[in-house]
Amino acid sequence: MKTLFNTYKSLLLFFASCLAFSCDSFVEVEQPQSQLPSSAVFEDYSTATAALTDIYSNIRDKGILTGSAFGISNTAGCYADEITSTQNPSNSSLPFYNNSLLPSNTTIASQWNGTYNQIYSANAVLEGCEKSKVLTDIQKKQLKGESYFVRALLHFYLVNLFGDIPYIITTDYKTNSTMSRTPVEHVYQKITSDLENAVSLLPVNQIVPQKVRPNKTAAEALLARIYLFRNMYPEASNMASAVLNQSGTYNLESIENVFLISSKETIWQLQSGAAGLNTLQASFFTFSSAPPPLVSLNNDLVNKFPTGDLRKTKWVKAVSSSAGTWYHAYKYKENNATSTSKEYAVLLRLAEQYLIRSEARAFQGDLIGAKEDLNLIRRRAGLSDTPALSKDEIINAVLEERRWELFTEYGHRFMDLKRLGKLDSTLNSLKQGWNTDDRLFPIPQTEFSTNPNLGNQNPGY
């Protein structure tokens, strides 16, 4: 009996020890090999840089600024009078073109969610830099300056498409998930202040070749545009002058070379995904046989180019078949991979700065200065000087010039018509059922079920 008891006891002891070990560290796993703790990312300049530059490739591929069918170049182009969509019901461009956008539209949701995801990443870099004890001040200035720039840039496009939007300045979801909408005017104030921060933090020189990361000039160029959109004309022309005065670094190129990687006109561009790849714009907009599979240039735009305009001969291409002739944007020409990349997507370029200053000068009454800037752009396109005389004529001439110069580049046309109050008069005759409410895209429907403080849907949806 004694031995029996001992056996029992030893067995029980064995099991007791088994059970006792149980609450030990067995279920604690180490950091996964494929993920890096957020704090560690900002303890090293190279990983911190990787966290920042990933935003650029993200901007290139997703959200509002992607060069694909789902980006603003196409959607706002279709929405205004730049691009025509085929009537294929599965063509995602169609609801933008025929003014039948619904709040459930998945392209709208991808623009909204994708862009706010990029804003989150920018805020994460800002917060990471704040906490970092290892990064130097110069390194922090660079990372923060670029993050402020990105945050302002993305909110700028959001506010233009959606109107009042939440302006997001933290990664804290508890705050953000119940953010109410910031009125347009306040959004612009915040954009301005973010850009002022960026201007003060960023260096003038390029820290990498090929202008694929924004510098101080990029922030100034965007700020010039923001001032123009806010009708702050003296500030706009001063800021544009700050950019244009750097004539050694940035110069207008001949029409053929504007969109090449080495273009001196480029202020900031997005590098493509790999060596040899070119832009998403080229692969989306161009087609080689007619009728076009998805989208083509609006005939109204093509027909209204003045005779002899080099932009029509160099930046537009006609494709014909027995069924007719269609045109596509040909600013970016490389729709396939090349041995080395030839074109990157240009987000900011010098020509826009001349047009900003021209318009700002006209509004301030400096008609000579305005015409000077405008004519620079016209001459480059092989045109004679503008015949416009009065202030209003010049302002209108600048608007037309912007249409020819900046078509299919990130929704300039739509935003220009909107800020100058010409959306209705221009689109009424072109778009079935157009009304003033259509100046805004609908906010994605899911946002109203997830954010109780978002208020009402944009009017008309």
Next chain:
Amino acid sequence: MNYFSFYKDGKALYCLILIGLSLCFSSVYAGNPVRSNTNKLQQNQIKGTVTDGSGPLPGVTIVVKNRSGTGAVTDYSGQYEISASPTDTLVVSFIGFKKTLIPVNGRSKIDVVLKYDTTTLQEVRVNAGYYSVKESERTGSIARITSKDIESQPVTNVLATMQGRMAGVSVVQSTGVPGGGFDIKIRGQNSLRSDANTPLYIIDGVPFSSEAVGSYITNTAFPSPVSPLNSINPDTIESIEVLKDADATAIYGSRGANGVVLITTKKGRTGKTEFNITASTGFGKVTRFLKLMNTQQYISMRKQAFVNDGITEYNSWDYDVNGTWDQNRYTDWQRELLGGTAMINNVNGTVSGGSENTQFLAGGNYYSESTVFPGTFLYKKGGAQISMNHKSADQKFRFNFSAVYNSQNNNQPSYDFTYDARSLPPNAPALYDTAGNLNWEDNTFDNPLRNLNTKLESVTNDLTASALLSYEVLKNLTLKSSFGFTDLGSKETRVVPSTTLNPAFNPTSANSSIFVNNTDRSSWIIEPQISWGDNTSIGKMEILLGSTFQSQTTNRLQQSATGFSSNSLIYNLAAAKTVRMLLNDETLYKYQAVFARFNYNWEQKYIINLTARRDGSSRFGPGRQFANFGAVGAAWLFSKENFLKDASWLSFGKLRASYGTTGNDQIGDYQFLDTYTTSGVLYNGVIGLKPSRLFNEDFGWETNKKLEAALELGFIQDRIFVTSAWYRNRSSNQLVGIPISGVTGFTVLQANLDATVENSGFEFTLRTDNIKSKNFSWTTNLNFTASKNRLISFPRLESSSYSQIYRIGKPLNIAMLYQLNGVNPQTGVYNFQDLNNDGIISYPEDRQNTADLNPKYYGGLQNQLVYKRLTLDFLFQFVKQKNRTYPMGPAGMMSNQQQRISNAWMNPGDSVPYQIYTTGYNNDALTADYLYTDSNGSITDASFIRLKNVSLMYDLPVNLKESRIRLLLQGQNLLTFTKYPDGDPEFTSYGFLPPLRVISAGVQLTF
């Protein structure tokens, strides 16, 4: 303790292996085997006939007691022949009859009359995972099917075998494409996370992860990434037990909330070596098509749409009506693209046998299925299994080993043609031109067959091995440990060669791309246990203590590549211009538990069963890893009470009840960490880093409290057997990816939500032996489940992100709907109820009606008729439910429609069910069509009764000793009765191939 971590670096593993080894060898020390000392007495041939009193019984097993290696089986005339010594005893056994012992007593001819054993079903031991329990004495809710039911079905997925056969188990096929999946819900949806309701699968004691191995980048032809469950071959399964209530599942703790599916593979039996070969061949076709417009109806709809829109001149792109395409041409695209016949071949064989102490089984199988789509595609599956059971001569040491290996090779178009088949205009041009090339009809036709070139190829190899060592150290006290190992490797590629693109794009192989998804998952588990059981003076007691150590590693590698110098190099990533690494990660899941069971049985009348488990999981953050679960179950066999003992009408009566808690940890790994993940995208020479998720470490277990009460009654020697059970499960502390505003940067946040979901229901099973005679028997099985799913609490639902998804008091699976008020006779556009009277139809205010999309009740009715050599088995499955109609987009655009849409508004004053056609210019109509798909107008009765399975078996009257030739004719999804207008009523996602109707014929040889 902190400076010596026992479990780090796998020390625990080594330690446990040592323990296991010592258990192995313990038999050597303890072995004091009683040598069998039987004198070699003279062996006589004994002959005889076995009958049931009226007719001969074939297939009866006769062995000599205490002697291994001898055995005989009766032939078709019930005759047997066996050699035995005059003092031996024969053991005669046959399923459904009482085992009979007959001393030889020197005779040479012994005729045996077997007695029917009416209680056998109550004597069956049911697998409950860590223990087994006699059917009559179980306190928990366990449903069971056996190889008999499984083999009668021409199916290849383990979940398919359960469809319609188990109360409380709802199985829905999500696609008819081979290699696709099934959805299973055991007693309803517990978790708000729709992908966190899968049960725990255990094969021969080893947890089998059903987490998808496929990926969205490759599995484009399936509604969701492929689950590894297809690896399990139904042919290898002996039985499937589904554990449902707290009593049965609490011992699985944190993983038991959604039920447990225990799969037991086939094992060898004592007796002669038996070979079993089955070969069958069959064909499958789509069950039902939609009724779509023909060309005439379609063209008239299109022309009317232009009239409606006030467009007098067709656009250049309106090929179907502007004369570009032949307007007299008609193609039934469903027949063209989905109307093929899938050929199915299946062959499997086993060899089994063994002595008293050691038994074995080895088997192999091969299955292939082609596709109903155009083109040649094939799904192949082959596997092998082996199992061995051994016990020492003194019966103290036992060793069981089993291993199953399966390999799948699936070759499919990476595109489901169902959407095209339903939407292509009926006058769209021919698929091939006269030269036999793909016809693009001068770039006016997006030929659907371009997608035949987009191939998905997947290879999955899966090994599951388990071993159980046990040793009875003292009388009634057994030490045992199980060891399990799984290894799964899956490789998938999807190619999109340039030949899939319209030549208008001028594509070259520089546009070709490939997507690669490799998943490797391996796991080990060790479960040392100690069990004790004895009949004491105060009742029978059983105690089980055990612990679990499990570790699972998953490696995933996803890549894409584009730009090839030639399409024939497309599978060679090295030949690609650009290779992108989309994902390369390793996840480690560690899990640990201690568990216990105490069972007390007093005179087989009063039984109480206590189970408990303490679980720890690496899926939760520090301080939140451990939790306790437990249950109490009780049964009262009142038919054994004195006052009923002699009641002849009641042969069995049991009342049982259980209550307890279980948990759910299906949330994915590492969700509590604040990390950056590599994005795999290069920018300026640096691979990017992106934030992995919104950071929240403060979440824990989802708990599920289960309550059940059941009554089991057997009448007339159990010839009528009824079980009725009522259950109520409440799931709280919901662990969900809460949809969150996109402005936060992400669209979901992982957190516990203070909400409670209730599943309650009533389950009823009935088994009757209607006729049981010499030549004819007829048995009926009915199972019926009426279930109700309800969100019972959700604090601040109105202001939460779920405010437009759920309603308190309603099921989780509801559709939020606008109220359709018919078609406005003046404008021809759908009218909807303006609930808040603001003059416009707005979201969400006016989308406030709900419809319950859960099945109200479902079940199956199975009949088996046996007449002499002929066995007929058929199963009707029935489901009462609502579902959405198939949305085809606004009518009038260049896309086909259901025939019923012909009844559309044409002129003011029309009173019709469908609205005005538009080519896309009538914004009101477009908006109304969109609202319509979200309105009660799109919800319809999708109930159905389906002749799910018919199996006809005939044993050829050949007089071969101990062998059998059986002919099989089987059918699946043969007939469907439904009012659902849009194709097959069984689906969970739109636009995927419906289940197939399969008919197969085969032959089974046993010798």
